[in-house]
Amino acid sequence: METFVPSLLNGVIYGLLLFMLSSGLTLIFSMMGVLNFAHASFYMLGAYFAYTITQSTNFWFALILAPILAGLVGAGVEKWGLRKVHANGHVAELLFTFGLAYLIDEIVKIIWGRNAVNYRIPEALDFTIFRLYGSDYPAYRIFMLFVAISMLVALWFLLKKTRAGLIIQAALTHPHMVGHLGHNVPRIFMTVFGAGCALAGLAGVIGGNYLVTEPSMAVLMGPIVFVVVVVGGMGSLEGAFIASILLGLLQTLAISVDTTFGEIFGFLGLSGTSEVGSISIASLAPMIPFLMLVLILMIRPRGLMGDREF
């Protein structure tokens, strides 16, 4: 219990951060078929924009402005880059974003330097909100929870209750049909791409100061975003949500399991001191997402909630 309750809370918060990061990619991927390799780079851009904005104003401005800026950059990338490559197929698009991730990394290094920047949690939120089994619980984590849930509600409202949402939903499940409804497809794509990037940027704003804002943050986050999208399934924001929370929980809960392979498979004669036997479940926790990625693609290629294989 002592580790279970905090783990649960941590898992949910981490999961929500993941969802914020990957919901945009799910939108982009489902509608445009582009598995955007550079998605985590927009997360990084969000954090750096926020850092720059907080230098001259404060965190609350950054919370609103930085995602918008990240979104504008994303829309620009779609309009002047991705759209040109579209004719050459999905592999070309994937490669384009692969190169873009490279490029954004290098540009960030030039503009903001190659070391971590001093992007801090705002003072108003820098206190302990409660204690849980001996460890402090920082208020900022609860704030993250709050922002993530607000985003979730806003997204849900946008998709279910507005006209634009209906078009996007239609486009999610039947990407080829939107053009027939008389909508300007390139513009919808650009908007969705921009919005997806803005969501990643938002994750950057609130994740960048909690974690560290440095040029390798995109590379660290990159693969895990794919895992969420693939495990969640094509065209399903619900799936992405479930996958995010699931990954968050699995990873944090696994950390609290100290059981080693030697103890589990001892009956097979595996020694606890051998190389394999001494590996504990906890030490493997960060690899769980990749294991899940491979297993899901092999066993259930449409993902948990996807409506079609991709």
Add this chain to the structure above:
Amino acid sequence: MTDITQKYANLAPTTAQKFRQRVLPFLALAVVLAIIPMSGPSGTAYTLLNVMGINIVFALSYNMLLGRGGLLSFGHAVYFGLGGFAAVHAMDAIGSAESGFWANYPIFFLPVIGFAGGALAGAVIGWPSCKRAGTPFAMISLGIAELIAAAGLMFGSIFGGEEGVTGDRMVGHEVFGLSLGPTSEVYWFIAFWTFVGVAGMFAFTRTPLGKLSEATRDNPERVEFIGYNPTRVRYLVFIFAGAFAGLSGGMAAVNYEIFTPEALSLVPSGLVLLMAYIGGIRYFTGPILGAILLTYMQSMLSDFTEAWLLYLGLLFICIVMFAPGGLAGVLYGFTDALRAGKLGEVIGRWAGQAIGSALALFGMIILVEVAVHWSNGFGETFEPYGLHLTFGNPLTWVLIVVPVVAGIVILRRLANTEEGVIA
């Protein structure tokens, strides 16, 4: 029937054509490989050539998947690495064996061990990976690469921990009188295996399986209705790609005499993707060009500018956007026109494109260099030919904006006239 036999004879390329298209390039390759040492290369040149040889085989093996099989992999270095580790362990076995199989196994043939190791790894990992093509395949390869890279660091007894596994190539029997000590002798080893690898992979494209691999890339559904299981085709091709990657790993094992778990990671996997794509995945020779260029860039360009990664990224993006055929595509477009005698018609446009690109490139380089020097701080500035370029200097902006704009205007006008012609 005689009629058909005769027509069939007409269909196939003539002996002369076959010679020109299939034998001559390999003769030329062999001659080039043999001539290089006569120019008296320096140690650096030899080292670089050896790395190029390894990367040529590695990039070609990658293109068996991407170019010929339509399979985008983000984890090809896994097979390079596993083949290499197999070879390094074999090298140690040769060094310590008193008698028996290993004592008689010459180091010169280590790449065969790498080949077998890569094939085995491909056979095991390919089984779950090849069930799907397209994006799922790419994602599985990514996931597996992450898992193997993590395992590489965890299992010290196989991968030697961070320091990796080292070997000594100057043990065992000598073959062809090569002690393999100095890099100039290693060159002959690399040249031999590069030739074998290139020839082997070219031959593969000529086999029924090689052809089926292309057919499966173009249209996996149709392949099922001519009696083939596309999964099986992909799986077999995957094993071969892994095997040739392992071959290059075996070459690397002898060349470097060390293998570290870093070799399994996503970084070399990404690099080989860049090599193949920048070179041109639609042509057999493309990855060779890409491997040569990128090896040079990686080892030499970093002497001139620390922004070489940025240039690499820019080059890659430009290829993806404007020249999907890669360098080989550009080159073949040129020679095709030359052969068709249409050079006169297109040369003007090409010259224009070349000038436009060069101008845009010039401006971009100034921008990048000024920015990099600025970001390094401590008062460093970009000072080519005695110019003192900073962001505050109006001349800087002139040098950046004018060529870039001029270049883009030229390229756009050319693009427009081309469209006009087609319309």
Add this chain to the structure above:
Amino acid sequence: MSENALSLKGLTKSFGPAKIIQGVDLDIKAGERHAIIGPNGAGKSTLFNLISGLYTPTSGSVKLRGEEIGGMAPFKINRKGLSRSFQVSNIFANMTVRENVRCGVLYSMGYGYSFLRNIGNLKEVSEKTAEILESVDLIDKANLPAVLLPYADQRTLEIAITIAGGADVILLDEPTAGMSHSETDRAVDLITKATEGKTLVIVEHDMGVVFNLADRISVLVYGEIIATGKPEEVRGDPKVREAYLGDEADGLDEGDAA
């Protein structure tokens, strides 16, 4: 009773609640040329997909020379000697015409997944390829990339790939769709020639082609066969006339003239 090349019993296929094929029984004798006609959306292509293995039947059986093949993987069915073409050209676009046909030939010649032989040195494969190209009149275009062929030639290539493997049961899905009159005539000649002595099942909209080619005709309407018989029997069938109203019914007569 002579052996049936193809025999469908109680075959059904549903997609969710939609029953596309609702109990088809059909026997096709070896060497017969059988046409399946019916209005758009009757389920003709679905029927082909069920026979050739692209879809798994919901219920019922598909027998090829008495052997159950329902639900088998397409490549296994193909190896048993059943080959099909597609309504939309389904060729290997980036390869030459000759390579396209050669791919179709390879498996039947026993070169399966071989990786130890140079394809250019396989004399009998090259001969067979040339023979097929000759028979479909594409030999002059053999070294062109398939994607550069004109539409009618792509359709022809589609048929060439289909017959290349030497299957004795051939399913052609609207082979002449989109062709001009003269092209259609050529295609019919070619089909007749190429399927000599084989069992042919053809889905076709052009009644001229149907009545010219077929020994027997089945009419598929809403996933059910409402009539099977010789061309003249089918034409006179009131149920068929009912299904084909108006212009299309005139088409039935047109076939006579052709």
Add this chain to the structure above:
Amino acid sequence: MKLMKSAALAAAMALVAAGASADTLKIAVIDPFSGPFGPSGDAALKEWTFAADMINAKGGIVGQEIEVIGYDNKVNPKESLVQLQKALDKGARYIAQGNGSAVASALIDAISKHNKRNPGDEVMFLNYAAVDPSFTNDRCMFYHFRFDADADMKMAAVTDWIKDQDDIKSVYIIGQDYSFGKAVAASAVSDLEAKRPDIEIVGNELHPLGKVKDFTPYVQKIIASGADAMITGNWGADMVLLVKAAISSGFEGPILTYYGGSLGAAVAMGESAVGQVKAIVEGNTNLETTPEQNAYIEAFEAAYPDNNYYYHRIHNAMNMFKMAAEKAGSTTPKDVAFALEGLEYESPYGKITMRADNHQLLQPMFVSTFSDNVKRGVEDLPLGWVAGDEDRIEAEATALETTCNMERPAK
């Protein structure tokens, strides 16, 4: 005039690129200068260059001017060997490297083979930061000299410090799951066992290298275990994220690190880490020292305003190199290597000795604490590192048994 100067500079740069002048004594620094580890390689190169400039200003070594050339190895062992070849072709016979034991291992192996295969043309390796203990034990080599304490010596120093901290009753060890992290954990366990058997090791955890984004679950486990102190060999993002998570979750004990002082960490950890994060180093810029050393530090930070004086050992290495060359009266690696063996040098923070038996430098170590009350901050912050007398571990105390069986060439 300015134009002339710039032109001269450009020409000089072109010369450097084309091929350095023949009569300088070249030291090739093979480290990352691009990519994610670029900054640390860059910082080290600047300190090498500065140390060389200082010596050149006083007339160089045995009349020869020192030239430091950087070779970008992208922290890749294989690429390092390519760069090594380039350095050898340019005439460098002294190789310096520090980032990554994998690279050091590859270089040691390659240099030892080069020396064996090219007698009379030996190359020497100045290792300033690769800390795998095996380099001065099982894999020791005559031409390899290490100027940093190895991982085991650092742990010996850390546990020496813990020995006197009576309020530490339990310790949690956490590290990266690879050879280095495992080695740190193993020596922590055995050293504590020997020096403070009463201390309970309440956790010994490994996590994959560079894969963890949120360390909070780990930290909560640590807090739940009731540990009084935490020991970690983590570096890079793994170190920073661990520290940040530990402090925001209210871990109150000391966090003993190997790499707390590395570049970029201070900014990333921030003020909240003050007083808790400790790093085991061979010196920091706030130690009591001679006026000359203070002037030296200031000169460095004036020359490179974006960098801090950090790699004290690089300057030690350079000075000892000079002493050895002068003692030998030669700059050939073989002579310098023999002269370096057992060499003693009075460094600004105490006497240091190059062990003859395994070529490991013995130097006083300091358990420095991150502090906001400093004379010299780091990375433009008012924060920096301090150490009191009680935090000093004498050079002799860090000496460990060696398994090295040094093979020396004939003189």
